[in-house]
Amino acid sequence: MSWTDERVETLKKMWGEGQSASQIAKELGGVTRNAVIGKVHRLGLSNRAGGGTTTAKAAPKEKAKPAPKKAAPKKAPAKAEKADDKPDAAPAVKPATPARKAIIPAGQPLPPQPSANEISPEALAKVSEIEKSAKKLGLLELTERTCKWPIGDPATEDFWFCGLPVQAGKPYCEAHVGVAFQPMSSRRDRKR
DNA sequence: CCCTGATTCGC
DNA sequence: GCGAATCAGG
Numbered sequence: 583m584s585w586t587d588e589r590v591e592t593l594k595k596m597w598g599e600g601q602s603a604s605q606i607a608k609e610l611g612g613v614t615r616n617a618v619i620g621k622v623h624r625l626g627l628s629n630r631a632g633g634g635t636t637t638a639k640a641a642p643k644e645k646a647k648p649a650p651k652k653a654a655p656k657k658a659p660a661k662a663e664k665a666d667d668k669p670d671a672a673p674a675v676k677p678a679t680p681a682r683k684a685i686i687p688a689g690q691p692l693p694p695q696p697s698a699n700e701i702s703p704e705a706l707a708k709v710s711e712i713e714k715s716a717k718k719l720g721l722l723e724l725t726e727r728t729c730k731w732p733i734g735d736p737a738t739e740d741f742w743f744c745g746l747p748v749q750a751g752k753p754y755c756e757a758h759v760g761v762a763f764q765p766m767s768s769r770r771d772r773k774r
Numbered sequence: 775c776c777c778t779g780a781t782t783c784g785c
Numbered sequence: 786g787c788g789a790a791t792c793a794g795g
Contacts, residue, residue, distance in 0.1 A: 615778090616788055616790080617789085618788095619778095619779060620780095621787080727776060747776060748777095750777075750778085750794090752795085
């Protein structure tokens, strides 16, 4: 498969929408997420335009490619070259006068814009949603990477654990993390 | 283990 | 230009 105009367009679109590389790859078909990421970089739209949202890591600092343990036949860089030495820093802070290029054509379907949150009803809805497809794992079935969100009444037989795959080191799946970690709320109106 | 994107480098 | 292999992290 080659990167036809259409495919590139789809890539741009999806990437712009915040889709993950793997999802894009899956959508396009015939390419791996690596290919997608590689293309993204080549296209120069590595960061999700806007203001550096999402994963803003990958600090362009010196890439420490430390001692290849094994003779590393593949990698033979040893490029100790860096004539131009700038104090680094390169603070890409507030774009005072950016307006470089405004994305978002016209009818963009609302980019995911997380902001204040107080148990979004969506989160709850999401939970109900996923609970239907929960694996209903028993306590013994739980592993490090299964959602440990309890469902049902522990005092009855109708009790099980979500069991869906968790994503990062979290104890719950994406959906449950949403409702589990509530920033702050209940504190409020404890009026008396 | 699952996933994410980032980078490198042979092709 | 391409993307697998690798890296780095949640």
